[in-house]
Amino acid sequence: MNILVTFILFAILTIPSASYSFNITAFPKSIGADPALTRIDEIQTWNPETMFEHVNGEAEFLKRYGAVSLTFVSYENGNGDYVSVDILDLGRPINAYGLYRLYAGCDGQEYHISDATVLADEYTPYVLLGQYFLKINIDISSDADRGRVVVNDFLVHFSNHLPEQSALPSTLKFLKLSARTPCEVTYHPEHIDYDLESGPGYSWIGQDGNTYFVTILDSQYNAESYSKSMKDKGSVSVLFWQNVVIWQKNEGAGSTEYMKEIIRGFAEK
Numbered sequence: 001m002n003i004l005v006t007f008i009l010f011a012i013l014t015i016p017s018a019s020y021s022f023n024i025t026a027f028p029k030s031i032g033a034d035p036a037l038t039r040i041d042e043i044q045t046w047n048p049e050t051m052f053e054h055v056n057g058e059a060e061f062l063k064r065y066g067a068v069s070l071t072f073v074s075y076e077n078g079n080g081d082y083v084s085v086d087i088l089d090l091g092r093p094i095n096a097y098g099l100y101r102l103y104a105g106c107d108g109q110e111y112h113i114s115d116a117t118v119l120a121d122e123y124t125p126y127v128l129l130g131q132y133f134l135k136i137n138i139d140i141s142s143d144a145d146r147g148r149v150v151v152n153d154f155l156v157h158f159s160n161h162l163p164e165q166s167a168l169p170s171t172l173k174f175l176k177l178s179a180r181t182p183c184e185v186t187y188h189p190e191h192i193d194y195d196l197e198s199g200p201g202y203s204w205i206g207q208d209g210n211t212y213f214v215t216i217l218d219s220q221y222n223a224e225s226y227s228k229s230m231k232d233k234g235s236v237s238v239l240f241w242q243n244v245v246i247w248q249k250n251e252g253a254g255s256t257e258y259m260k261e262i263i264r265g266f267a268e269k
Contacts, residue, residue, distance in 0.1 A: 022071060031083065037082075038077060039074070045069055062099075068090065072085070082140075083151075098187035114160065116134075175202055185204040241263045
């Protein structure tokens, strides 16, 4: 998988308080068959101030993506099969998309279960479901197909017990169509580039192979000021129109027709 921030991101370190963000009915009592895995009764949860107890130093990183809560549930059977699920509520679907894209990368097979988007290798499916990002750890001694059935059972039940989720921005769909590959479109909830203090927005690789960045402001005035600030920092080509700013890092090559096409598309959304 591409950009695994740390393999132990969701390692269990301590036992937190027993309260949790979801109604217990959101979690199936059992998943899979022959034999089924049964839920271990204690469902654990952490808020932004306590989730460091579970994620071993990654709490500040997750909070930058808007983490509201982190919930943990696990399943096992008498054969030694074990499945655990970490569920991060990111508050907004676009924040969840950003974290999902960071972890899932472009490797592996992406597919859909109910309303969830899943990208999985043999042992660790990453899941985007509305404002939630899920990481599922699978330790099942039989074939991979059985692991996929277990994941399917969990996600179908879980998604059916959630309130209706907000849609991702239409601008994201537009960007995916214009990118070299859709999975290379990422979202950054704070700075796209910390060196430039560039604010929240998208980055992607265009079909020309160059990397582009875009930020959506709340007014044309702010977009113009933002564009000027970016130009003053140098080594970038910047273009703004209405409330949208687009740029790429280079040595003054100037805005391209592609940048103009993208920014017009954003402003029309």
